[in-house]
Amino acid sequence: MIAHFTRAGRRSRDRFDTLAGILARRGANVELVTSTFHHLSKQQKDIADAEDELYRTTYISEPSYRTNVSVRRLLSHQILGRNLTEYLRHRRAPDVVYCAVPSLEVARAAAEFAAKNDVRLVVDVQDLWPEAFELVLRPHWAGRRMLRPLRRTAERIYRAADAVVTVSETYSNRVSAARGDDDEVTTVYLGTDLRTFDGFGPTRPVDDGYIELAYIGTLGHSYDLPTVFDALRLLKRQGLRMRLHVMGTGPFENQWRRDAADLSAEVIFYGSLEYSEMVARLRGCDIAVNPIVPGAAQSITNKIGDYAAAGLPVVNSQECQEYRDLLAAYGAGISCEQTADSIAAALVRLSNDRNLAERGGGSRRMAEERFDRGVTYERLSGVVLGED
Template identity: 30%
Template sequence: MRVWLITIGEPVPTDGHDERLLRTGILARLLSQNGHEVVWWCSSFDHTRKKQRTVHEVSTTVSDGYRLMVLRSRGYQRNISLARLLDHREHATRFAELAPREPIPDVILCSMPTIDLSRAAVKYAVSRKIPVVLDIRDLWPEIFVDLAPRWARGLARLILTPLFRDLRWACSHATALTSMTPQILQWGLGYANRSRSELDREFPFGYEERRPTDVELREANEFWKEHGIAVDSKQFFVVFFGTIGRQFDLDTVIDAARRLDGGSRAFHFILCGAGDRLDYYKKAAAGLSNVSFPGWVGSSEIWALMRIAHLGLAPYHNTKDFCASIPNKPIEYLSAGLPVLSPLTGVLHDLLLRNGCGVFYSEGGVKSLVDALELSYDDPAHLKIMANNAINLFQERFTAEIVYSNMKKYLEEVSNSVT
């Protein structure tokens, strides 16, 4: 089976040996290892680090039967910007130009967003009677309307009319839709204007737990030691990994850290990552002894830190898309037995509450966060129970082996469903 995977926002295998591959990267490798031919259409622009991977549009061989088709685009520095929309349009244009030159696939899995690439992929597939699945990950473009001031939302929706139109067309003409949760899948089916079929499925994010080598682990522990974070420390570590942008409410976290700084309980907040809000938050936390910003860290450093941490921080805003989703960050924490600390309501809250591995506070509530942290600090026995629950939940539902083996079988089913 020849499979095309179309995703531009994830790390790719050529980013480095210590790069954490996500949904598409893990699935691509698994498909290839099982004898399928894989072409991953990706971007020259690294969305996370906001830099170009290459100045050329290239086809790169990862392994036998597995290639990256790197689409060149201009890039952007702000996630919400005209430059990003233009970048996405360039991807779709180049895909439409290059795809007909490639051997025809048996099945296509395209991530949505982006809307432009989704429409281009579905248009290509429909014209050649190829089964195509849209994997809906975010509620674009609705989330952009919600970000606008209430008085401007009507205008925002009007400006985004072309994107809404393209989304409806792509969803309604795709062979099937997939997503992480029933709620997001139903959202996509609403735009498709149809009821659920046998091929519409849910697949959560799966996390691949790769233990570092002994050498990598020693280097990672040394890295943290240089940042004043030791394996045998008596501090209570609250950790965060991710893009430091507007989707997270770190203001509340820093305000809580300020209240706790110098107190009898030795909290330490370790906020790892880069992003357009990093400098802002560094200034906000200036002078605090219990907040660290180590910058962007690799998978070995993440693995090591999660094993000495006490809580994994997921400070998402309670927007419609996050409330309907189970983001990949909490799943990463669960893999290490970290209870998840979050203000998020909706699907994630219910999952963590039901499985006894979540610590909750109200969004924007500094006192609520301080109280939750102090209760966790003062009850290590309960924290240990939650840690065990976190591991069990991860192993039952979110291991990469389970999730992506199911997705592989699903794509084989879809490929065979259209004759």
């Protein structure tokens, strides 16, 4: 297994750790190959604290970088790709290579190794690159032209795979179009391990009359919390008491803390939390928010599975039709435009909904039917192992 962006080790609860554990318990000899650099914290990983007894982890050196969109990050990925190629050149060929995309440099090295050694290659598309960068490059037309070679690289990787897994139907459609078929493309949502999730919390804030809102995840380019802050200002002027709990970190954290300085009672920043505390606080809230800027490439993200597992109805501004359809099918929330007025109106409508408990029940039912890793990742392990 090759995954550029994973924490790995005993404290990891991401897709790759979970899948590696399932494969190992099924009798596979699993090696997880990843970077020494932790993208989210922008720090080198503490390798001494990262071993897992079920599988072996190998760390490939990657230089640090400070910002997500930068030349230094591109150079860092290129160096990691070269170092991975060198490591694989001296490694005995396995039966299967399972590789996450992105990054493209790492996936290209994995694809070339698999082709050279006639090894089955399974690619897992976590995000669409370079589409994810097109949103932040100005002007957009120049960004698309500049990123065209990366798009061709991504499509070559998709076509090189014997099988492809993606985290959403939206991504599966994109990959199928690049491959020219959908015979070997499977969707498995990122999901949540409900058995583990249900063991934590809930931790309910002190009851001082606020309706408790939750946001978990990255504080970065694709997510638009400032518009949620503006919605809270509108509600505050109307005398409505809603409080947002922001759990996560990212490049915009300090800026957004300053933006919300006038909302000290309405917005609480927690930074990066241990998984158990994040789940406990999430389960103690009333409503979740999913504010994504228009045009973003995200589809079914990690937070969506956690919101559903917590049984929280969602105010959603994400344009992704796949998620909007899920919310509608399960009666699990309201989709709206990414404006302060629309978000404020949706929050009021949802908080006043007499069927709020039923909406929460629909959200939890979505988790049990679509996002429970205990079920979906067993199927994913079968794809990796080439089972019919």
